[in-house]
Amino acid sequence: xxxxxxxxxxxxxxxxxxxxxxxxxxxxxxxxxxxxxxxxxxxxxxxxxxxxxxxxxxxxxxxxxxxxxxxxxxxxxxxxxxxxxxxxxxxxxxxxxxxxxxxxxxxxxxxxxxxxxxxxxxxxxxxxxxxxxxxxxxxxxxxxxxxxxxxxxxxxxxxxxxxxxxxxxxxxxxxxxxxxxxxxxxxxxxxxxxxxxxxxxxxxxxxxxxxxxxxxxxxxxxxxxxxxxxxxxxxxxxxxxxxxxxxxxxxxxxxxxxxxxxxx
Amino acid sequence: xxxxxxxxxxxxxxxxxxxxxxxxxxxxxxxxxxxxxxxxxxxxxxxxxxxxxxxxxxxxxxxxxxxxxxxxxxxxxxxxxxxxxxxxxxxxxxxxxxxxxxxxxxxxxxxxxxxxxxxxxxxxxxxxxxxxxxxxxxxxxxxxxxxxxxxxxxxxxxxxxx
Numbered sequence: 001x002x003x004x005x006x007x008x009x010x011x012x013x014x015x016x017x018x019x020x021x022x023x024x025x026x027x028x029x030x031x032x033x034x035x036x037x038x039x040x041x042x043x044x045x046x047x048x049x050x051x052x053x054x055x056x057x058x059x060x061x062x063x064x065x066x067x068x069x070x071x072x073x074x075x076x077x078x079x080x081x082x083x084x085x086x087x088x089x090x091x092x093x094x095x096x097x098x099x100x101x102x103x104x105x106x107x108x109x110x111x112x113x114x115x116x117x118x119x120x121x122x123x124x125x126x127x128x129x130x131x132x133x134x135x136x137x138x139x140x141x142x143x144x145x146x147x148x149x150x151x152x153x154x155x156x157x158x159x160x161x162x163x164x165x166x167x168x169x170x171x172x173x174x175x176x177x178x179x180x181x182x183x184x185x186x187x188x189x190x191x192x193x194x195x196x197x198x199x200x201x202x203x204x205x206x207x208x209x210x211x212x213x214x215x216x217x218x219x220x221x222x223x224x225x226x227x228x229x230x231x232x233x234x235x236x237x238x239x240x241x242x243x244x245x246x247x248x249x250x251x252x253x254x255x256x257x258x259x260x261x262x263x264x
Numbered sequence: 265x266x267x268x269x270x271x272x273x274x275x276x277x278x279x280x281x282x283x284x285x286x287x288x289x290x291x292x293x294x295x296x297x298x299x300x301x302x303x304x305x306x307x308x309x310x311x312x313x314x315x316x317x318x319x320x321x322x323x324x325x326x327x328x329x330x331x332x333x334x335x336x337x338x339x340x341x342x343x344x345x346x347x348x349x350x351x352x353x354x355x356x357x358x359x360x361x362x363x364x365x366x367x368x369x370x371x372x373x374x375x376x377x378x379x380x381x382x383x384x385x386x387x388x389x390x391x392x393x394x395x396x397x398x399x400x401x402x403x404x405x406x407x408x409x410x411x412x413x414x415x416x417x418x419x420x421x422x423x424x425x426x
Contacts, residue, residue, distance in 0.1 A: 163345075176323065
C-alpha cells in the first residue's frame with residue numbers, strides 16, 4: 001500500500017504554509033535575485049572566484065572495499081569532488097518570519113540531499129559540501145523562505161529572534177550585519193555571516209510587508225493565528241505528548257517486563 | 265539626607281528605539297519637574313565582535329551612538345528597549361500627563377507606561393561584594409538599583425545637570 005506523505009498536521013494557513021515548505025513537489029516562489037558571487041561573499045567560506053578546497057581526492061580516484069551501500073547511494077556533486085563541508089545558519093524572528101527552525105529542519109531534509117542540520121531555539125544551522133551548500137543557500141535566500149528584515153544569515157552571535165523589532169521593523173542583530181536604507185527601503189548585507197566587513201554591500205531587496213508575512217508565516221501567534229485555533233495540530237501534539245509520557249515513564253509499556261524482573 | 269517619596273515610571277515601547285528617538289524623549293523628559301534619575305535599558309551592543317572567526321573586528325553598530333542629553337554627551341551602550349524614570353511622588357500625576365503627550369507625538373508605534381517600583385531599593389549582598397561593607401552610610405541613595413554591580417559605574421552612570 002502506498003502512503004501519501006502528510007508532512008505536517010493542521011487545518012490552518014500556517015499548517016498549509018509548513019506543508020508547502022516541506023513538500024518537494026511544491027515549487028517555492030522566487031521573489032528576489034541575488035548573484036552567485038554575492039552569496040559566496042555573505043557565506044564567507046571562500047573568496048569569490050577562488051577554487052573549492054578539498055578534504056579528499058575525488059571519489060572516482062579512490063579505492064574502496066566493495067560496499068553495497070556505496071554503489072546504491074549516488075554521491076552529491078560536492079562529495080564526489082571531495083569538497084570541504086561548510087555551513088550556513090539562519091535566525092528567524094518570532095515576529096512572523098516566513099520560516100522557523102523546526103520548519104527549516106524538516107524542509108531541508110525533505111528537499112535537499114546530504115544535509116546535516118541542527119535545530120536550536122532561535123537558529124538553524126545546515127552543513128553540506130561547500131559547492132552544494134552555495135546552491136542550497138541561493139534557494140533559501142531567493143525564495144519565500146527568506147525575508148530580509150525578519151530573517152538573518154548569521155554564523156556567530158545570532159541573538160535576536162525573540163527581541164522586539166527596531167523602528168524600521170528589523171530584527172535585533174548585535175553585529176549589525178545588514179543595514180536598512182532609509183531612502184530606498186532596501187536592506188543590504190555589509191558583513192558576512194560571522195561579522196567580517198564586506199568590500200561592497202550586498203543588496204537583498206526590500207523587506208516583505210507585515211500583512212503579507214502574516215499570510216506566509218509558519219509561526220503560530222496569538223495575534224495572527226493561534227495554535228489553539230488549529231484543532232488537528234493540537235490533536236497531534238496531545239497524542240505525541242501522551243504517548244511520550246506513557247512511554248517515558250513506562251506506564252503499561254514495561255509493566256510485564258518489570259514484573260518478570262521482580263520475579264512475579 | 266532628608267527622606268523623599270519617589271516612584272518609578274517605566275516606558276516600554278513595542279519597538280526598540282533609534283538613538284534619535286531616545287535623544288528626543290530623554291531631552292524632553294529632562295525638562296519635566298521632579299525627575300530624579302533615568303535608567304536606559306536594553307540589549308547591549310558590543311564594540312568589537314566577541315567570538316567566532318571575526319573575533320576582535322569592530323562592530324560599528326548604528327545604534328551605539330553618542331547622543332546629546334542636556335548639553336552632555338552620553339554614549340548609548342544598548343539598543344534601547346526600556347526607560348525607567350524615577351520621579352518625585354508629588355510630581356507624578358503631572359509627569360504622567362506630560363509623558364503621555366510626549367510619547368504620542370514621538371512614537372509611531374505602541375507602548376506601555378506603568379508606574380511602580382522597577383529598581384531595587386535596598387543595598388544587597390552583591391553591592392557589598394562590589395563596594396565593600398560600610399557603604400550604607402556614605403553611598404548616594406540615588407545610585408542604589410541603578411546599575412549592575414558587576415559593571416564599572418563610571419561607564420554606566422552619567423550625572424547630568426544640577
